[in-house]
Amino acid sequence: MKILVIGSGGREHALTWKLRESQLMEEIYCAPGNPGIAQEAECHPVDVADPKAILALAQELKADLTVMGPEAPLVAGAVDELEQAGLWAVGPTRAAAQLEGSKIFSKQFMQRHSIPTARFEVAENFESAIKALANFKIPVVVKADGLAAGKGVVVARRREEAEQALDEFMRRKTLREAGGRVVIEECLTGEELSFIIFSDGKNLLPLVPTQDHKAVFDNDEGPNTGGMGAYSDDAILDNGLKADILQRIALPTLAGMAAEGNPFRGFLYIGVMMTPSGPSVLEYNVRLGDPEAQPILMRLRSDLVEIFKGARDGELEAIEARWSPNPAVCVVLASKGYPGKPEVGKVITGYDAAESQGGVKVFHAGTAFHDGQLLTAGGRVLGVTATGADLKSALDRAYAAVGKIRFEGMHFRRDIGAKGLKRMAKNSARKGMAPQSASGAPKP
Ligand code: AMP
Ligand code: GLY
Numbered sequence: 191m192k193i194l195v196i197g198s199g200g201r202e203h204a205l206t207w208k209l210r211e212s213q214l215m216e217e218i219y220c221a222p223g224n225p226g227i228a229q230e231a232e233c234h235p236v237d238v239a240d241p242k243a244i245l246a247l248a249q250e251l252k253a254d255l256t257v258m259g260p261e262a263p264l265v266a267g268a269v270d271e272l273e274q275a276g277l278w279a280v281g282p283t284r285a286a287a288q289l290e291g292s293k294i295f296s297k298q299f300m301q302r303h304s305i306p307t308a309r310f311e312v313a314e315n316f317e318s319a320i321k322a323l324a325n326f327k328i329p330v331v332v333k334a335d336g337l338a339a340g341k342g343v344v345v346a347r348r349r350e351e352a353e354q355a356l357d358e359f360m361r362r363k364t365l366r367e368a369g370g371r372v373v374i375e376e377c378l379t380g381e382e383l384s385f386i387i388f389s390d391g392k393n394l395l396p397l398v399p400t401q402d403h404k405a406v407f408d409n410d411e412g413p414n415t416g417g418m419g420a421y422s423d424d425a426i427l428d429n430g431l432k433a434d435i436l437q438r439i440a441l442p443t444l445a446g447m448a449a450e451g452n453p454f455r456g457f458l459y460i461g462v463m464m465t466p467s468g469p470s471v472l473e474y475n476v477r478l479g480d481p482e483a484q485p486i487l488m489r490l491r492s493d494l495v496e497i498f499k500g501a502r503d504g505e506l507e508a509i510e511a512r513w514s515p516n517p518a519v520c521v522v523l524a525s526k527g528y529p530g531k532p533e534v535g536k537v538i539t540g541y542d543a544a545e546s547q548g549g550v551k552v553f554h555a556g557t558a559f560h561d562g563q564l565l566t567a568g569g570r571v572l573g574v575t576a577t578g579a580d581l582k583s584a585l586d587r588a589y590a591a592v593g594k595i596r597f598e599g600m601h602f603r604r605d606i607g608a609k610g611l612k613r614m615a616k617n618s619a620r621k622g623m624a625p626q627s628a629s630g631a632p633k634p
Contacts, residue, residue, distance in 0.1 A: 191212075191214045191215060191216055191254045191255060191495065192216060192217045192218075192219070192251060192252055192253050192254050192255070193209050193212075193215055193217070193218045193219070193253065193254070193255045193256075193257065193495070194218075194219045194220070194221065194247070194248055194251055194253035194255070194256045194257070195209065195218070195219070195220040195221075195223075195227075195231070195256075195257050195259060196220075196221055196236070196238055196244060196256065196257065196258050196259055196260070196263055196268070197220070197238060197258070197259025197260045198220075198222050198223055198224050198227070198238075198555075199224075199259065199260065199480050199555045199556075199570070200480055200481055200483075200484055200520075200522070200553040200554065200555040200570065200572075200573035201259050201260075201477075201478050201479070201480035201481070201483040201484065202220060202223070202224075202227060202259040202260075203224065203226045203227050203230075203484075203553040203554050203555070203573075204483045204484045204487045204488070204553050204573075204575070205257060205259055205478070205483065205487065205494075206218060206220050206223075206227050206230050206231045207230055207487070207551065207553070208487040208490060208494050209257065209494055209495065210230050210231065211493070212493050212494060212495040212496075213493055213495075214493070214495045214496070214499075215495065217232075218230070218231040218232070219231055219232050219233070219234060219251050219253065220232075220233050220234075221233065221234045221235065221236035221238075221244075221247055222234070222235050222236055222238070224554045224555065224556075224557055224558075224567075225554055225557050225558065225559040225564060226552070226553060226554025226557060227554065228559075234247055234251070238260060238262050238263050239262045239263065239266050240266070241263060241266050241267050241268040241270070241271035241272075242271060244256070244263055244268045244271065244272070245268075245271045245272055245275055245277070248272060248277055248279075249275070249277075253277065254278060255278050255279075255280065255495065255498065256272055256277060256278070256279045256280070257279075257280045257281070257498070258279065258280065258281035258456075258477065259477065259478070260477060260480075261287070261290050261291070261337060261475065261476055261477050262337070263281075264281050264282055264284070264287040264290075264291075264456075264476050264477060265284065265287045265288075265290065265291035265337060265476075266284070267283070267284035268281070269281045269282060269283050269284070269287075269456075270283050270284050278502060280455075280456055280498050280501075281455070281456040281457075281476070281477065282454050282455055282456045282458075282476050283452065283455075285451075285452040286447055286452045286453065286454045286455070286456075286476065287476045288452075289443075289447070289454070289458070289474040289476055290337070290473075290474055290475045290476040290477075291336065291337060291476075292335055292336065293333045293334070293335050293336075293342075293373045293473075294312050294335045294371060294373055296473070296474050297310050297312070297373055297375070298312075299446060299447075299450075300471060302446065303442050303443070303445075303446035304442070305438070305439055305442050305443060305446070305471060306438060306439065306468060306469065306470045306471060307470055307471040307472075308331070308375040308376045308377070308378050308470060308472075309375065309376045310373050310374060310375035310376070311325060311326075311373070311374050311375075312371065312372070312373055312374075313356075313360075313371065313372050313373075313374060314370075314371050315360065316356060316357070316360040316361050319356045319360060319372055319374065320353065320356065322374050323349070323352055323353070323356070323374055326374060326375075326376060327376070327377075328346065328347065328348060328349055328352075329345055329346055329347050329377040330346050330349075330352050330374060330375070330376070330377055331343065331344070331345050331346070331374070331375045331376070331377050332344045332346060332352050332355040332356060332359070332372055332373075332374055333372060333373040333374075333375065334359050334365050334368050334369035334371075334372055335368065335369070335370070335371040335372060335373065336365070336367060336368030336369070336370075337368055338365045338368045338369070339416070340414060340415060340416045340529070341365065341529075342359075342365055342368060342369065343414065345377060345414075352374075356372065359372055360372065378463040378465050378470055378472070379463075379465065379466075380463045380464045380465040380466065381401075381463075381464045381609065382401065382402065382404075382461065382462065382463055382464075382472065383399060383400075383401060383426060383427065383461075383462045383463075383464060383469075384399070384400045384401065384402050384420070384459060384460075384461060384462075384479050384482045385399060385427070385435050385439075385440070385459075385460045385461075385462050386400070386457060386458065386459045386460070386478060386479060386482065386486065387440055387457070387458050387460070388456070388457050388458075388497060388501065388506075389444055389454055389455060389456065389458060389501070389506070390455055390500075390501035390502075390504060390506040391444070391447075391448060391453030391454060391455045392444065392448060392453065393506045393507045394436075394440060394441070394444060394458075394506070395497065395506060395509060395511055396432070396436070396440070397457075397486050397490075397511075398422045398424065398486055398489055398513050399422065399423075399424070399426040399427040399432075400420050400421065400422040400426070400479065400482040400485060400486060401420060401421060401426055401607075401609060401610065402417045402419075402420045402479060402481070402482055403417065403418045403419045403420065403603055403605075403606055404416075404417060404418070405418070406418060406524075406528070406529055406603075407603065408603055408604055408605045409605065413529055414529070415524070415528065415529040415569075415570075416480060416529070416569075416570060417479065417480060417481045417482070417522065417570075418481075418521075418522045418524065418602065418603045418606070419481060419519070419520055419521045419522050419573075419602070419603055419606035419607075420479070420481045420482045420484065420485055420519070420520050420606070421485055421517060421518065421519040421520070421581065421584070421585075421606060421607040421610055422482070422485040422486055422488075422489055422517060422518050422519075423517035423581050423607075423610050424515065424517075425517075425581075425610065425613060425614065425617070426610065426613075431464070431469065434468065434469060435460070435462060435469050438468070438469065439460060439462070439469060439471055440458075440460060443458070443460070443474070444458075454476075455501065456476065456477070457476070457477050457478045458474060458475075458476060459474065459475035459476070459477065459478065459479050459482070460474060461473040461474070461475070480555075481520040481522055481570075481573050484518075484520040484551075484553050484573050484575040485517075485518035485519055485520050485575060485577075486518075488514075488518040488551065488575055488577050489513050489514045489516070489517075489518050489577065490511065490512075490513060490514075491511075491512040491513060491514055492509075492511045492512045492513075496509070497509055497511060514577065516577050516578060516579055516580075516584070517577065517578065517580065517581040517584045517607075517610070518575060518576065518577040518584055519575065519576060519577075519581070519584045519585055519588045519606055519607050520553070520573045520574065520575040520588070520606075521573070521574045521575075521588050521589065521592050521602055521603070521606050522555075522570050522571075522572070522573050522574075522602060522603075523570075523571050523572045523573075523574065523592065523595060523597075523600050523601075523602050524569055524570050524571060524600070524601055524602060525556070525566050525568065525569055525570075525571055525597075525599055525600070525601075526598070526599025526600075526601065527569070527599070528569035528570065528601075529569060532556070532566070532568060532569040533566075533598075533599050534556070534565070534566050534567050534568065535565050535566065535567070536565060536566045536597040536598040536599060537563050537564070537565060537597060537598075538557065538563075538564045538565065538566060538571070538572070538595065538596070538597045539595070539596050539597070540594040540595040540596055541564060541572065541595055543594045544574060544591040544592070544594045544595050545591070547587060547590065547591060549576050549577045549578060549584075549587055550574065550575070550576045550587055550588070550591045551575050551576075552572050552573070552574050552575070552591070552595075553572065553573040553574075553575055554571075554572060554573075555568060555570045555571060555572065555573060556568020556569060556570055556571045557571060557572065566597055571597070571600070572595065574588050574591050574592050574595070575588065576588035576591060580614075581607055581610050581611060581614060582611060582614075584607075585606065585607050585611075588606070589604075
């Protein structure tokens with residue numbers, strides 16, 4: 191089978207790496223890819239937001255299977271385009287991708303189907319947004335309706351901050367049309383969880399749970415990013431909470447989309463806040479998370495193409511994915527300036543040595559290869575991913591590998607997985623065992 195992966199980030203590197211292992215893989219391509227992906231697959235240029243260009247490439251390469259990594263092609267209708275031409279694509283149609291493409295659509299959808307989510311109001315212009323803001327306590331959350339690459343959500347700790355976000359989105363149009371309409375919503379508190387499922391439109395296969403680290407600095411401080419690291423550990427989610435999320439959120443979402451004529455096929459990322467009154471949906475993404483995909487795919491033992499085939503053939507129900515019981519973690523190395531404008535073009539060293547230790551894989555995101563050197567080329571540069579017998583050893587391995595990599599201005603969080611270690615310590619204290627250290631990262 192000829193497989194084509196669309197995208198160029200760490201998630202797509204992990205997807206390509208995993209799909210390459212498939213028994214069914216004969217040839218694997220990625221578009222546009224990156225230097226890390228180029229080591230595993232033949233890369234071709236493409237504009238990921240142009241469904242017609244994706245179709246033309248899939249036809250030229252005679253791809254039997256095209257897997258969409260990021261949201262842009264999905265929201266633009268790439269899956270519709272390929273399916274209309276009789277090709278097999280993994281991901282939701284444009285109509286189903288509205289769950290991510292429009293915050294207003296997704297909030298109103300949850301309201302229609304009684305899926306737990308924060309109370310909200312929609313505003314179509316600046317004046318009505320300011321009026322709506324008065325109906326919420328501080329902190330409050332302001333969300334641009336459209337896709338904004340992680341820049342469309344502001345958790346405002348002061349009223350002026352919310353007003354400023356509204357001014358930027360709606361009057362100064364900093365996000366162009368994506369910020370023309372907004373959602374204003376109540377701020378929820380609790381621990382966040384990334385619950386990702388794979389669906390054929392009706393049945394679902396839950397992936398192993400993950401936690402992202404959205405804020406740029408340790409202790410969840412500073413502005414939000416696309417994700418500074420993630421870990422996957424079964425202990426994140428107990429069976430009771432998992433059943434609750436399935437019954438109250440995941441299944442009603444799939445049933446609601448199907449009932450509205452837009453069955454959801456593909457990966458559905460449900461961002462959940464575990465509030466004191468139960469799980470509540472923060473957001474839907476219509477794809478795997480980045481960096482969540484990296485630890486998830488590292489733990490997957492099943493053949494991913496078999497899972498995709500099961501969904502295509504309506505046999506997903508019969509498929510049981512096999513997972514490594516061992517946790518996995520991904521630490522993102524970012525450029526100076528990120529999540530603002532990153533400084534790029536810096537020489538990266540030590541990435542090969544970082545992988546020399548077993549159980550470590552360095553996934554590329556914003557990198558470029560030039561004159562025999564690997565250079566930084568984006569905000570998130572590398573995702574150092576490792577697995578271990580327990581969370582602590584996975585973290586030790588990942589941070590030991592991180593310690594070998596250098597580039598000017600490199601920064602990363604030193605507390606990836608710290609919430610998981612705390613949970614472990616609490617659980618073992620409850621069982622009367624000695625608690626473990628709550629710090630997995632070496633000191634700077
Ligand atoms: P979103 O793109 O909607 O997931 O928002 C990005 C991040 O903003 C989430 O991962 C949360 O950390 C935060 N966030 C979004 N909505 C809320 C909310 N209602 N209450 C608290 N935090 C939120
Ligand atoms: N890590 C969050 C996302 O992929 O949207």
